[in-house]
Amino acid sequence: RNGKPSWYNTSNRTLVRFADDFVILTETKEDAANAKEITRRWLTKKGLTLSEEKTRITHLTEGFDFLGWNFRKYKTTTKRTGFITFIKPSDKSLRDIKKKIKIEMAKLKGASPESIIPKLQPIIRGWTNYHSGVVAKETFSKLQQYVNWKLVRWGKRKYGQKSWEWIKKKHYGKFCPGREDQYVFGSKDLYLEKAQWTKITRHTLVTHNFSPDNPNLKEYWEKREKAQAYKTAEGRLPKGKNKIALRQKYVCPYCGQTLGNYNQVHLHHIIPRSEGGQDKYNNLVYVHEDCHKTIHALGASNPQIQDKLFRGIKSSPKTRNKSQKVQNRMPKEKAR
Template identity: 35%
Template structure:
């Protein structure tokens, strides 16, 4: 923990007040990890770097250590994926990219996101060159890169043309820069999550936090009021937001990937009539059940019936 105040005396007073608040809860400060610093010097906390510039503006960015840890993890994952196919590479890296970008989307991260996208591009290109050592560069580019995300004017998206995603498009790798920056909303007054009288306030505040989906899926979710048109239940239930990149990564794997699917059964492309056939977000389980019922009905209708009667 780091205490940041205008003077050391004020910092000691804040530390004493926090100690009084922690004592009834059976908690104490770890003196080895607690220090007093000036905001103008900057400090790292929970993967963020906080620093006040020109005695007025506070800038919060992902810490250098956090960025270096991520770059190393991506490099190690790509090294372990040597010999794997492109689908395995995308399936492994996509949750890591989405989770890290979701955790840091509330601070000044745009430039770091772009730099990380460049790092991932170099890793994927090196992987492709190693997988096809006898192929020319142009062949590799045509094979693995293209405008695979139809909502992005980007022709350097890594993907597999032979694999179709659940949304109906080419299976591709996401980018850090595709995650929108959402600024943190200040808490009203001195509202504390530990105050039982403010339970409704914190629940309402969590519901207002937009999930880290792209604009297209966010618009679909808003149009449906967050509910699945097949079963009527909420698609993404508003629980306590994840508190680390790894928790966001697990959230993507366990919640979004299994809960959300885009239904293109009746409509693909265009806007469609408000009450007519159009693309909608549904639960993945509901979509699988609908497809199973459709296949059973098709199989029954296609079965020839033998007329009954006497010859």
């Protein structure tokens, strides 16, 4: 109409909906009240009601919560309008994740770090990944402070009269490769990743009217999915070790899938340390947790597996030399 696309918004209102949660944006308080009444009448016709407890009219300078985030305008001197809009994890969302961790830790009184870490890590990582597209660094630090406090209490209960220095020496250290953080809980083989290690990556909006069900847009959605997976994997990796994943193009060389498609990624020594393999760039590769288990179940010393991993990464001269040594150890097929 009038040369404008059919989706062009000519209204002063905007509706944003996810499942049964929605927000209506208007330009005035009076119009917001009208929109609320129109919505209430429409829902009544459908046999539904508008929750008065969850429904309110508010100005953006006061902010509102939606889908676990708080949307609010703040005063600033850097913008011509004098305001800037920030999206942050809501206070309720932070309280909920703390409660979840509290309940989990209550079940783990007296448990070992090997039992605690697999329980806490998915909870922390899942929550921080969800909020990694908004202004969340400060909130991540608050969450980590709470986790630290719960772990201190766990240590005091488990070891009774032992001093905090003794507990810290036993269960904390510089365990994460590439990070100088000496206050990491766990061990070199298994440690708890910190909430603030999650990288903030701004969300890329989907091009309007681009449906994933449209077969003509298959390439667009494949590229988008791969890019999102790369971002997820990149944000998950420790500082200084990202170049290893970059060499792999953020793809697991064992299964060929992107590292960002799974919750856990492990750093694997292609030549095992038990066989003299060193903790160096050319001998390290990132694989999915399940792939890591499979590799060790089949035998990390298996020449075919080692060669597959070497071939799955971009070889440097040193890597090619090691790969050639592996190939030399492989049994030759008999001619038929």
